[in-house]
Amino acid sequence: MPFDFSFTPDQEAFRAAVRSFLEREVAPIVAEMDETEEFPASTVKRMQTEGYFGVPVPEAYGGLGLGKVGYCILLEELGRVDASHGTIVGAHTSLGTTPLLYYGTEEQKQNWLVPAARGEKLLAFSLTEPGSGSDSGAVHTVAERDHDAWTLTGTKIYVSNGREADAVIVMAGNDVKLGPNGGVTAFVVDKGTPGFTVGRCEKKMGLHGTSTAELLLDHVAVGPKNVLGEVGKGFHVAMTALDVGRVSLGAASLGGMEAACSAAADFAKNRTQFGLPISEFEAIQFKLADMAMHIEALRYLVYHAAAHQDRMGEDPATWGRLERQSKTRESAIVKCLASEWASEAVDEALQIHGGLGYIRGTPIERAYRDARISEIFEGTNEIQRLVIARDVLTRGL
Template sequence: MGFEFSFTPDQEAFREAVRAFLEREVRPIVAAMDESETFPTATVRKMQAEGYFGVPVPEEYGGLGLGKVGYCILLEEIGKVDASHAAIVGAHTSLGVTPLLAYGTEEQKKRWLVPAAKGEKLLAFSLTEPGSGSDSGAVHTAAQPDGDGWTLTGTKIYVTNGQEADTVLVMAANDAKKGPSGGVTAFLLDRGLPGFSVGRCEKKMGLHGTSTAELILDHVHVGPERVLHEVGKGFHVAMTALDVGRVSLGAASLGGMQAACGEALAFAQNRTQFGLPISEYEAIQFKLADMAMSIHALRLMVYHAAANQDRLGSDPSKWGRLERAAKTREAAVVKCLASEWASDVIDEALQIHGGLGYIRGTPIERAYRDARISEIFEGTNEIQRVVIARDLMSRGL
């Protein structure tokens, strides 16, 4: 297989357009959004109008048709400006849009995918429960057969976009004893369905622009048209979404690392101590060099994984078992390294800022609080290592 690494003129033009949009519309509101801990409705609407909530979706389904590489360009650029906006787009696109594109019937695509890709509707993804986090196949929310449909009962937690979403992809147990192998089913639940409500919204260390909501399902009756993919295949649905999510999380981390490195470099070249800019001291230079190395390596990894996902396409029935395993391992590697490198880079960038880095309201202080979650959500880094080690033992290096 050939290995090419360059962006097309169209991809470069898309990056420039996104960058200009973010500088004009998003950067000016980020500090106030963080301070007030509010969902950025106005900027999200503007991003929806630009088509940024349907970047990897083919044009025939209302998207921009720019594939996973285009989608990672978007998230890298957003990551440079604000992690909350990146998480909002990611929860919608990676975790909501991807499974609809992969598994939706034509009817479901018309009803849920097209408006989501056009930016008319916001999506969320709900797997986690109070008793089921890393052990995500052990879902307790019950899906009981009921006539020709289902009745869903249970509590989900930590749902990004949970408060604002028009539709949530909810994983429920059709047979709790079977767990991930046949016991979990994916359901498309719209806001306003009787019995479906938003509960508590968490206060968080960072990502202050995102909602992290509890969802309550109190005997929610749904018809069979709301089952995505087959009954019992919900765990596959979730893992297909997470493979995309983990690479796009890497892209957003890549953006965050570049912003932090850029700020640290500019600060170091301007801050004078002992008669010299601190950038003249080797201790500072080595920190900056380490940042540049991680950024360089992560850029190659993210776009390699995204290009591989584009090459495989979005129809899982066409993926071989080994291709699927390689895709999952690559996504876990990207997610794990990206989040750990981002934490390290942002920590060192904060250190270069000295006391100023610890002062509330500086971009590096916000970045530090925002970055930590990436080691936890979309599967903790311990779980990424479990995924990688299992595949290593099965397929070798």
């Protein structure tokens, strides 16, 4: 069978619509948002109205039904304009709607997925704790069970959208002794549930439009309708969502690299030193060439992985073990390469801008601060390398 890497006319039309929307509505507010460090509520509302918070969710559940490829198109375009908006959409969609779509009951889909995809509710995903980051299966938040009733107690940190979300996917330990396989359960918890409060919000190097919040659970009473997937299988729920997240994060990094490369090329053509535009110097040209090579390679990687996830469908029960493993390896490869190439691209693009690149408020200075987190969140790149190496050692290439 021939390989076909082209987008359909509908996908191209979606990209064009998103690009023009973002240029018109989002680009003009980004510099001020970065300075004030405020959540961009009005542009988020506009994006929700456009359906951009439910792109991969099937139309039957209130989404646009454009699959992971459509979703990556959105994230790539967001990456070109603003990483904060990309993170808000990503935390909500990859990490919030995926667990509901893949593991939710029909009742849970109607209660949480449909309003989330329609943009009526914002979601967040909460795995990380003060004592459990990379070792994410070592959850300390306790889920105590009394027949059908559950009580959740613990502290979660670094939750993107944590301050604004209407509901949060929370990982809690139903039996600490069992560890990640059998000891962690996923819950969907509404804000406003007694005992569930937002704690401190972090000040950050970048992503100034996003909240990164502490969530406090003090004997939060929930019931069977809040249990997402099987009891004890929450770690699988989290990892499946992260597989989606890592590919979309790759798409956002791709967009960021495209913007950095274009800005650097434009600047180089217009900045004259030694009587010539600096674009005439090979030292500058080689930086642009390296960026272009990475961009080209990443385009294939991102959309290959997204199309693979689309082919696998949305019912984890139908996935074979090998298929699951190759999806996880692919997602880790995309995330790791994309985030490192993006950091390199913004660094070199900043260098091409010279002193101007270091001046607060220039787009490349913001992009430099925004890009760094992608090597850390959704699993650090050290953890991605462990995932990839373990798979190579067990399955081979």
